[in-house]
Amino acid sequence: MEYNFREIEARWREEWHKRKTYRTGIDAARPKFYVLDMFPYPSGAGLHVGHPLGYIASDIYARYKRLCGFNVLHPMGYDAFGLPAEQYAIQTGQHPAVTTEQNIARYREQLNKLGFSYDPEREINTSDPSYYKWTQWAFLRMFGSFYCRRENRARPIEELVAAFERSGTSEVDAACTVPLDFTAAQWAAKSPHEKDAVLHNYRLAFRADTMVNWCEALGTVLANDEVVNGLSERGGHPVMQRKMTQWQLRVTAYAQRLLEGLDTLQWSESLKEIQRNWIGRSEGAQMFFAVEGSSEKLEIFTTRPDTIFGAAFMVLAPEHEAVMALATPDRLRAVEEYIAQAKKRSERERMADARTVSGVFTGAYALNPFNGARIPIWISDYVLAGYGTGAIMAVPAHDSRDWAFARHFDLPIVPVVEGADVSQASHDAKEGRMINSDFIDGLDVKDAICVMLDAVEERGIGRRRVNYRLRDAIFSRQRYWGEPFPIYYKDGIAMPLRDDQLPLTLPRIDDFRPTEQGEPPLARAKGWHTPEGYPYETSTMPGFAGSSAYYLRYMDPHNDRALVGREADEYWRAVDLYVGGIEHATGHLVYSRFWNKFLYDIGAVVEAEPLRKLVNQGMIQGRSSFVYRIVGTNTFVSHGLREGYETQPLHVDVGLVRNDMLDIEGFKAWRPEFADAEFILEDGRYVCGWAVEKMSKSMFNVVNPDRIVEDYGADTLRMYEMFLGPLEQSKPWDTNGIDGVHKFLRRFWRMAGSIGGAPISDEQPTPAELKTLHKTIKKVREDIGNFSFNTAVSALMICLNELGDCRKRAILDPLTRLLHPFAPHITEEVWAKALGHCEPLYDARMPEFDPAYLVEASFEYPVSVNGKLRFKKELPLGIPVSEIEAAVLADENTARWLEGRAPKKMIVVPGKIINIVI
């Protein structure tokens, strides 16, 4: 009987649904295992063949863990808020809630066809009020908290207020936007608005003026990770720097813990490194420079306090607030012009000419705090307002950017580290001996830094300081399709809703554009205010809000009293395996860790780092096909014959190409312009060219998984996606190879599944069959453990090759279990129908190894003579070296290779190699 995958797969989809096979609950008797995928944003385009790669890998792992006896939580849901649905709504008038619901239905159907073992009752949707209630709830907790540096955790804001009332800022050490200093009396004297502003300076979710990435085309601000090369990640629109009042999350308060936590995670080193760079910790000194003729001090940050005697000039960012006050009257106009020009330039323009040196002198001078030397103060956009203090001391001899600036404006370049020719380039390395540097002359750079840090603190010039590149996350978006803030405004003060007022649901509106006054679309909603008439916040939360704690919600998705109940949290605790793309390295994976650390601080969850192991699947690229049209004609020449013609390559839909051969009739029907196309064939066929490109509609290289499932079945698709190459590697999709995997499943079916062939026998397997089986079990278990699914699939194929035709239960039973994670439908069918098991395969345990057949029981020693490998000698494991030597010398092969000569020595590495030197 043929392998009818359509019928088999439909049947088991139905059975799993009916039996609620993958329903998961707390089971204290079994160890738990939590396997999670990064949930998708349900875009209108549906899935292409690249999307399920990670889902297939995680499902294989989840099923494997179940077979090993674990209680596996393996859920799926939808990250449903987001910009594309809203953009689509603006264009078509279709409400995002409607399109999102349609898209989710489509995704669910597509995923369901792939045989994933998700618990359908745990599906979540971030745009569902019962879900975003808890996003709002977490936001309110952050709003009501500050970060106590002394306890190194978040504390209720009421404690801070109490401290202010008691003693002002004197006993407070808290993360803040701007350091403040006031007494209890001064606090008491503040107006409600002033007190509110002070508290926002400390809240973990707060409103403040800040430089933001403003995207005019999208009409919203964007977070740093949503801006790529000065363009918006979504849509690629230009992004400007602009000062605006925005909600923010004080992620910087957690910078150090986010950094340290990385060491406890089983993530790839490269991903950890990306996060370390993103957090960007640097140690140095904060120093104050007096300004000539002014009582104001200029505050700078440097990692190289040792080079202060080489400070030739100071540079301020154009946005620095002291700039206008510093500029002397004769320089004022030049300074103003420069600032105006800098403001006009978009982030992208600024980056584009990063190498062009520009700046103006302010006319003012700072004084070197060590020797009183006059140092001219300049402004330039190579100094960023957002990092450090927005001001630097420039040491052109030892910083390449300062060097370029000094060269351009002909400023002095004084070396303070020995052995550098600073006329050609700066000497940036932190090595060498100090010169021209007063009391630190002769010291090594590293020692000089330490001595200088002490000197700076002793003399009251400044203090040691750690700076982070990480910025606070801008948390409001001027959009409609996101979580509403549970905030209303009373006399201009942001007030939180009470927990029992949650969720604050998103009102229906039908025009999604900003208002004429430039307010967000929510300002159009009628009745968008509290019952008392106080207006609600009109911004909504950004995409990462809903995805920051979703893994917790899966543990307890229907709980309406807590984000996650205590019992569920303590049982499931953390995600044991998280699979997703590397593109979330600096976005979701930073925000999630921050969010969770906060929840941990307030006692809402029990784990500080809940994403224990992370595997990044590679991207599936497209494999585009080309036809070659002879220029000026409608004639197409086959790939191998195009030399000698002037041709223009045209993308052709990969659906019209099979094994690189063009379906000519299909091609003619594809586009009216090709209806009368003519072809120059090679060997009677039209061969297409190909190239690896991003999988996208415009390249006509999108492969839809539905079609693969239709043609080959889900089991084939699953195995082939794994077979394509290492999970973590990017690789192009190429349908060409899929027959090999499909053939394998057909052979398995013929061997184990088909009814009507030879009966399944209870005969004892031969030692060779058993050895093959156990070798395969060992290999597949190891490979799944290492996420090396491609080699696991190979091992299964080899197993069938070696077994030939074997209808023995003792072989087929374990083999079916072993194959099940990869090809769940066919194995269920074989298990129940051909092997006649009554209990579900789902509950079956993996067979234990039979030690008698372990491959390690013996070892094939490679024997080399004078370094040339000659043969392999199979010997039992664990015998002493002397016996190995004797056995090898007695071997007839040895005699042959020695050719009568006596061995000078033997090198025996137990379990490795035997070398004879003659």
Add this chain to the structure above:
RNA sequence: GCGGACAUGGCGUAAUUGGUAGCCGCGCCAGACUUAGGAUCUGGUGCCGAGAGGCGUGGGGGUUCGAGUCCCUUUGUCCGCACCA
């Protein structure tokens, strides 16, 4: 510019982690069967050479009895960060 990863047949890849390079699959070649197909099965397939044999893991050098694997150097590809003081 800085940081990271990678480089193996016509193609995707594998290599007991320092031990006979090329497993498995695609493609290709030959054969069988055939209702002629983009089905199935069997065998072959790194390169050069008629053969013996030689050469082969981007290039060059090194360590080692032995290197795809380790070290140095160089070239190329991909990714991340990019005036971060």
